[in-house]
Amino acid sequence: MFALLFSISVKDKCDSVNRLLVPTDxxxxxxxGSFVPGPNPAHVAMATLNEQTTLAFELTHSRALDEKKGVIIQTVLSYTSQQGVRRTRVQSLTLRCSRHLLDTFRNCQAQTLLTFYCKKMYCAVLERPLQDLREELQTEVTAALACYRKHCSSSSVSPGQLVLPQYLRALPVYLNSLRKSEVLLPGxxxxxxxxxxxxxxxxxxxxRxxxxxxYPFLLPLPVGGDTPSLPDLGEAVRCRAASLDPGGLYLVHGPLVLLLWVGQNIPSPSLVQLFNIACLSALPSGEIKLPVLDNTLSVNVRGLIDSLNSETPYTRKLQVVKQGDSCEEALQRLLVEDKSPNGGASYADFLYHLHVNSIRLLGH
Incomplete structure (x- = not known):
């Protein structure tokens, strides 16, 4: 069984029908995805779609596939354009097959698996208990780690050593964040x-x-003295409370959230340059629009926010959260490596349970 994601690169089409054609094996x-499911999962009808529309298909095979030929999958998309013209697009995709599990793990992507499980679990919340879905996520990732440990890792690995696939090292933190999300674990x-x-x-x-x-981007912003260039997304720090310096400024960037955390020991010159105030107590928490000030810090931060907003297909408002404020829970929900306010486990605890359960599954 494996997953397949399709992103449809068309703009604002309507009355669409997507058919997935697969071999007999x-x-x-x-x-x-975001549609009303019908009796045939290979035949998807949608009222509208655009270039952000993404569907996840789950494919099952009952016998061994041909490694030499691979698998050819074809998608046929019919839709009506804005001009009222009915069009059909056909795309073919060839997938390689392998009997070696190591090849399978090498070609897996953590972000793709996260997207597949998110769509699958969120589509099932209307029909199944949330506890069952959270346990299913943990069971599947445990089975994957046990399988990798048994068939792909070195025989010299001790039972107490944690073993993660090289290209799936981010999968546990992603799936733990999914398990304790507001949809699967309501606060x-x-x-x-x-x-x-x-x-x-x-x-x-x-x-993406x-x-x-x-796993939002947690970007440290420069404070005090001469303001250097602002960080890019590659310089983000880990999403946990230990990454936050009480004397710093941090911008949390996600597709649905844009949050500015202000430490209680932030230097006064930075408050003046960014907010045009001299005292932290005068800064209100909540939605805010940064004042237009003629200094390097203000220009750079506003430019960074505009750049991030231009890359996100959702409208977001900047929210300010001060350290120790009552609304700091909004930030705590985004620090996905820590224990969440709704009771979700921390990443370290979840990883420990995965390791113990995978060892137990192998009978060590």
Missing amino acids: LRVSGCY LRSSIHQRLQLRCQLVSMDV NTAGHF
Whole structure:
């Protein structure tokens, strides 16, 4: 069984029908996305679609596939353009097959698997208990780690040593963030309407934005003295409270959130340059629009925010959170490596349980 993601590169089309054609050795066992499912998962009808529309297909094979020929998959998309013209696009994809598990793990991508599981689990929340879905996620990643440890790792590995596939090292932190998300583990302050809106946004989200939602970028901003150039996304720090310096400024960037955390020991000159205030107590928490000031820090931060907003297909408002403030829970939910306010496990605890359960599964 394996997953397949399709991103449809068309702009604002309507009355679309997407058909997935597979060889006789394969069967389309599921399709997940922002649509009303029909009796045939290989035949998907959607009222509208655009270039952000992403569908996840689940394919199952009952016998060995031909390694030499591989697998050819074809998608046929019919839609009506804005001019009222009915069009059909056909795309073919050839996938390699291998009997070696190591090849399978080498060709897996953590962000793609996260997107597939997100769509699959979020589509199932209307029909299955949330506890069952969280346990299924943990069971599947445990089985994958046990399989890799048994068939792909060195025989000299001790039982107490954690073994993760090289290209899936980020998968546990992604899936733990998915398990304790507001949709699968509701908090006391999340309403059913907020959870439904979040579910609808994520089941249609592409791979890059899905990964950014479940592990946001935590960017440290320069404070005090001469202001150097601002960091890019590659300089983001880990999403945990230990990464936050009380004397610093941090911008949290995700596809649905843009949050500016202000430490309680931030230098006064930085407050003046960025907010035009001299005292932290005068800075209000919540939604804010940064004042237009003629200094390097203000120009760079506003330029960074404009750049990040231009890359995100969602409208976001900047939210300021001060350290120790009552609304700091909004930031705590985004620090996905820590224990979440709704009771979700920290990344370290989740990884420990995965390791113990995989060892137990192998009978060590």
